Amino acid sequence: MASASGGRRWIIVGVLAGLVVAGGVAAIAARARHGDAPGAEAPATLEFLAGQVAVPAQRRLSYDLELPGTVQALSQAVVRSKLSAVLKQVDVREGDAVAAGQVLAEFDTAALRAQLAERQAGLASAQANLDQAQRTREANAQLVQRNFITQNAFDSADATFQAQRANVDAAAAQLAQVQLQLDDAVVRAPIGGLVARRYVQSGEKVGVDAQLLSIVSLAQLEVQAQAAVADVARVIPGTVADVQIEGLSGLHLRGRVDRINPSADPGSRSIDLYVSFANEHNLVRTGMFATVRLHLAADRETPTLPLAAIQSDAGQSVVWAIKDGRLARHVVSVGRRDQQAQLAEILGGLDADAQVLASRFDNLKDGAAARILAASTAPVATPAAAR
Numbered sequence: 001m002a003s004a005s006g007g008r009r010w011i012i013v014g015v016l017a018g019l020v021v022a023g024g025v026a027a028i029a030a031r032a033r034h035g036d037a038p039g040a041e042a043p044a045t046l047e048f049l050a051g052q053v054a055v056p057a058q059r060r061l062s063y064d065l066e067l068p069g070t071v072q073a074l075s076q077a078v079v080r081s082k083l084s085a086v087l088k089q090v091d092v093r094e095g096d097a098v099a100a101g102q103v104l105a106e107f108d109t110a111a112l113r114a115q116l117a118e119r120q121a122g123l124a125s126a127q128a129n130l131d132q133a134q135r136t137r138e139a140n141a142q143l144v145q146r147n148f149i150t151q152n153a154f155d156s157a158d159a160t161f162q163a164q165r166a167n168v169d170a171a172a173a174q175l176a177q178v179q180l181q182l183d184d185a186v187v188r189a190p191i192g193g194l195v196a197r198r199y200v201q202s203g204e205k206v207g208v209d210a211q212l213l214s215i216v217s218l219a220q221l222e223v224q225a226q227a228a229v230a231d232v233a234r235v236i237p238g239t240v241a242d243v244q245i246e247g248l249s250g251l252h253l254r255g256r257v258d259r260i261n262p263s264a265d266p267g268s269r270s271i272d273l274y275v276s277f278a279n280e281h282n283l284v285r286t287g288m289f290a291t292v293r294l295h296l297a298a299d300r301e302t303p304t305l306p307l308a309a310i311q312s313d314a315g316q317s318v319v320w321a322i323k324d325g326r327l328a329r330h331v332v333s334v335g336r337r338d339q340q341a342q343l344a345e346i347l348g349g350l351d352a353d354a355q356v357l358a359s360r361f362d363n364l365k366d367g368a369a370a371r372i373l374a375a376s377t378a379p380v381a382t383p384a385a386a387r
Contacts, residue, residue, distance in 0.1 A: 045369040046327065053322065053372055054358035056303040056346055063336040065235075065294040067273065069225030071245070073286050074276060075217040077191050081210040082184040083107055089202045092213065098189045104213055105200075107185040116178045123171035130164040137161040193217035196286070218282045222258060225292045226270040232260065234296050241275045246289040253277045253284070257294070298336065303350075304343045309358045310334060319350065320357045322370045329366040330354070 090105040092098060140157040143149045197214040200206055223243060227235065235257060243253040255277030264271050275292050310332070311318045317334045320327055335345035350356070355372065357364075 045325075045371055046364075047371055047373050048322070048357065049373055052357060052359055053355050054306055054309060055355060056305055056350060056352055058301040059304045059341075059343065060301050061298045061304060061336055061338045061343060061345055062295060062340060063298060063338055065227070065231055065296050067225035067227050067231075067292045067294070069223040069273075069275070069290050069292055071221055071223055071284055071286055071288045071290050073193075073216045073218065074220045074222050075191055075193065076196070076286075077215050078211055079104065079187060079190065079213040079215065081107075081187075081206045081208060081212055083181060084205075084207045085109075085111070085185065086205045087200055087202055090198065090200060090212075092195050093198055094195050096195045098192060098195060098215060100189055100192045102189045103186055104189055105187040107187075109182055109185045112178060112182050112185060116175070116182065119171065119175040119178050123168065123175050126164065126167040126171040130161070130168045133157070133161040133164040187212060189215060191215055191217055193219075194282075216286055218279050218285065220276060221279045221284055221286065222274050222276040223255070223290045223292050225273045225275060225290075226265070226268065227273050228270060229264060231296075232271045232273070235260065235273065235294060239294055239296075241277075242293040242295075243275060243277050244291045244293065245284050246291070248283060251283060253279075255292075295340075298345075302335065303346045303352065304338075305346055305350075305356055306358045307337065307339075307342045307344050308360055309356050310344055311360060320361070320364055321350070321354045322357070322372060323354070325369060325371055327364055327366060327368045327370045329364075 085107040088106045088108045092104050098104065137154075137157045137160070140149060140154045144151060144154040193215045194217075195213055196216045199211045199213065206212070237257050237259055239257040241255045241257060243255050245251055245253070255275045258274045258276040260274070261272040273292070305319065309319050311320075316331050319330050319332055321330055322328070330350050332349035333347040335347045337344045
């Protein structure tokens, strides 16, 4: 009996031991299902210094306004023919530098010289007739005083004198016209610059007002840029502008808004701005495409955040905020950016009192525990280093 009773006690102890082991395995499995593996520590709370956090602040941002445009010359001229004649020679070609007053071309003046001689002879004949009429008039003036001739006879001599004087004036005017044409036969540059285009060749007969040459001065250029009506309202003549020429990335030019067109373009509803700049080394040429950058101040205050607080994720602008002890990911709408002040305008997606991480951190997770420490307190656990 004693031996049978002892056997039953060992059986009961074995069963109890099995139940304890089974319960321990079940508890471990349950913790594994809930992510609490044996020995695992609870996730650390991310801690940030107060200097690493920013609140949207109302500021009047400056912003850069970029406008496309085309380079054109402030001083340019098309040289036209003032004669209908044959070009004897054309002395310049495209790209040649010319000075104001320099001879560019000459017309054949054989016909004009013959006409000049004819007009000179005509003037001399008219002058001789005038001299004769004057002598007759003076003699008749003495005779009429002595009553040797009638007043009508004197008046007739006086009329002849006046007619001859008019003939002299007409002949002199005709001679001056031919001399002017001879002067116009020598074509001179109206401005200094470079020959942009040559329209004629030597030996060619051209008519009056025909285009001969085009001259462009590259010393001072301007960009004709197109701006929206809303942007033009904040631009005034004299505003400083940076000019970037397409294809000349290493060239930095400084100009200013010289004038603003008073009317909008009927098609695009844009308004032309004219930004002038000095072209010291003649590197910029007319017709090049340019971008004008104007640094303007906003017309009102708006919520802003540091640019470093805004991250780009899948084409969206994202910021990380701390709310109720947790990290919260917010997709925000960003407006103008002030690169000089390193600030961006926040148009929406964020509360006015949100506490936003002002630097970029890696490995942040939405909903992770986080808190803000005082400026003098060192963080216990921080995310990966800010970049």
